[in-house]
Amino acid sequence: MPAILTIRDLRKTYAGGFEALKGVSLEIERGEILALLGPNGAGKTTLISTVCGITTATSGHVTVDGHDIVTDFRAARALIGLVPQEVALEPFEKVRNTVRFSRGLFGKPRDDARVEEVLRRLSLWDKRDAQIKELSGGMKRRVMIAKAMVHEPRILFLDEPTAGVDVELRKDMWEIVAEMKAAGVTIILTTHYIEEAEAIADRVGVIDRGELLLVEEKDTLMKRMGRKQLIVELTAPIEAIPEALARHRLTLAPDGRHLVYTYDTHAERTGITALMNDVAAAGLVLCDVQTRQSSLEEIFVDLVGRKAS
Amino acid sequence: MNLRAIAAIYRFEMNRFFRTLLQSFLSPVLSTSLYFVVFGAAIGSRINQVEGVSYGAFIVPGLVMLSVMTQALTNASFGIYFPKFIGTIYELLSAPVSFPEIVIGYVGAAATKALFIGTVILVTANFFVDLSVAHPVAMVAFLLLTCLSFALMGFIIGIWAANFEQLQLVPLLVVTPLVFLGGAFYSVSMLPPVWQKVTLFNPVVYLISGFRWSFFGAADVPVGFSLLAIGAFTAICLGVIWWIFRTGWRIRD
Numbered sequence: 001m002p003a004i005l006t007i008r009d010l011r012k013t014y015a016g017g018f019e020a021l022k023g024v025s026l027e028i029e030r031g032e033i034l035a036l037l038g039p040n041g042a043g044k045t046t047l048i049s050t051v052c053g054i055t056t057a058t059s060g061h062v063t064v065d066g067h068d069i070v071t072d073f074r075a076a077r078a079l080i081g082l083v084p085q086e087v088a089l090e091p092f093e094k095v096r097n098t099v100r101f102s103r104g105l106f107g108k109p110r111d112d113a114r115v116e117e118v119l120r121r122l123s124l125w126d127k128r129d130a131q132i133k134e135l136s137g138g139m140k141r142r143v144m145i146a147k148a149m150v151h152e153p154r155i156l157f158l159d160e161p162t163a164g165v166d167v168e169l170r171k172d173m174w175e176i177v178a179e180m181k182a183a184g185v186t187i188i189l190t191t192h193y194i195e196e197a198e199a200i201a202d203r204v205g206v207i208d209r210g211e212l213l214l215v216e217e218k219d220t221l222m223k224r225m226g227r228k229q230l231i232v233e234l235t236a237p238i239e240a241i242p243e244a245l246a247r248h249r250l251t252l253a254p255d256g257r258h259l260v261y262t263y264d265t266h267a268e269r270t271g272i273t274a275l276m277n278d279v280a281a282a283g284l285v286l287c288d289v290q291t292r293q294s295s296l297e298e299i300f301v302d303l304v305g306r307k308a309s
Numbered sequence: 310m311n312l313r314a315i316a317a318i319y320r321f322e323m324n325r326f327f328r329t330l331l332q333s334f335l336s337p338v339l340s341t342s343l344y345f346v347v348f349g350a351a352i353g354s355r356i357n358q359v360e361g362v363s364y365g366a367f368i369v370p371g372l373v374m375l376s377v378m379t380q381a382l383t384n385a386s387f388g389i390y391f392p393k394f395i396g397t398i399y400e401l402l403s404a405p406v407s408f409p410e411i412v413i414g415y416v417g418a419a420a421t422k423a424l425f426i427g428t429v430i431l432v433t434a435n436f437f438v439d440l441s442v443a444h445p446v447a448m449v450a451f452l453l454l455t456c457l458s459f460a461l462m463g464f465i466i467g468i469w470a471a472n473f474e475q476l477q478l479v480p481l482l483v484v485t486p487l488v489f490l491g492g493a494f495y496s497v498s499m500l501p502p503v504w505q506k507v508t509l510f511n512p513v514v515y516l517i518s519g520f521r522w523s524f525f526g527a528a529d530v531p532v533g534f535s536l537l538a539i540g541a542f543t544a545i546c547l548g549v550i551w552w553i554f555r556t557g558w559r560i561r562d
Contacts, residue, residue, distance in 0.1 A: 014562060015562075049562075052402075052403040053402055053403050053561075054399055054402045054403055054561065054562075055561060055562045056557060056561050056562065073405065074311070074405040074407075075405070076405075077403060077404060077405040078405045080403065082399070082400075082403050084396075084399050086396055088395055088396030088397045088399060088400075089395075089397060090321075090391075090392075090395065090397055091395070092325070092328060093321070093324065097321070097324060100317075101317050101320075101321045102400060102404075103317075104313050104314060104316060104317025104320070105313075105314045105317050105318070105400060105401070105404040105406060106314070106404055106405060107311045107313045107314055107405055108313065109313065147400070
């Protein structure tokens, strides 16, 4: 099946000369969750804004389910729902009306049952007749999501959806994302929170300074780039790493009881057997051994750092 | 054409109007009554007749025009400026809506509000003076065209404005003076000969004159010129809006 979103050599240079996107190409499959990771100013929001029609591309092509976003913008945009980073709502309008407005704007007939369903799902039904200005920050963000969902989009863009929200809403948001994915909706989210990408994404894209550094299956990425740590716990603390273990480049934890060995899971030899032999030869007595996989965050910092240098 | 989107924008804008209906309704009634008290009764009692009609009746078309022009302008400019200011414009730009549809929604709502207020003023005026309309069709046409053209101009101002000060600039410093100097409260023939010529450079003169003609059958300038003026003004506004649409000026980065 062809990709639902195809981005080809997308470039965006702002009037001041700032090059926000430097030829981004990307294909997004139907029903997947793609997390775009990147530091501030990396181009994540510009990429989303350009696909959604808020910003005009300098060059390049984007198609949504085969519809060009410029020449066939109606069909393309009708498939998209957008939750921008900043909360932007008419303060004096009622919750229900503002959600109804969004549905109408997308050319869908009035459907109070759908509005109710969305408001109930986002725990907003009790606030349906409240003015937006009466709502808390978290509630306003829920309204933003309701507005993006009410026209039943096939692709949902979430720009930093959980920035500054409480734990409850974050978990709720992840659940909603999972439900939408189950319903066949494709989700593209940008985030600063690596654990968010780690928890919900199928694929991860890393963007920095307007360039897409990589897009890969999350699990593959973690396996490919992942480093593991072997933590050896000793029965008695030591003051320094014995000379016999120097070649293994261990680090000693401040408590003197944990030796940490970092190794590459994809290397032909991990060096674990040799390490264990040397540990035994050095006369150290172990009471526990653990391993720890490096997180996506470490991978991300590593990638962006390597690019910068 | 995305008719549902036009209806959604129109309804959303009208909701803003209905939320402050009392203010929207009372304000023109009060200001019109005050104009009648000050101009009609106090000053009008010293002026017998202007072009064959009582001064009180003579100022009615000018009063209606003054309110309709400023209301259409401010409503339309605020209507599109506010989403820009609070950021909700993202939704308009990312929806399957064309620019002409956005214009129809906002301008239509602003023109409706101005038309409502114009009607309220006309009804209020009826309580103060004996009002007859010589050319009802022309009267409605002039009223509608004025609502529409000034709402179009307001939309342009709303797009152009970068802050609230600029939003107020044109209505306060350009339109209101032009209306006051455009024969809203006097006949051009009452001016000294030199000013009679100068005043013809004021486009509002043609609009007020045409509208007044539809009431009393007499005008400062031929009614054809008035129609031409309002037609040209509408065309210029549409041209500018078309250019904004083509370039995305001050809307899209």
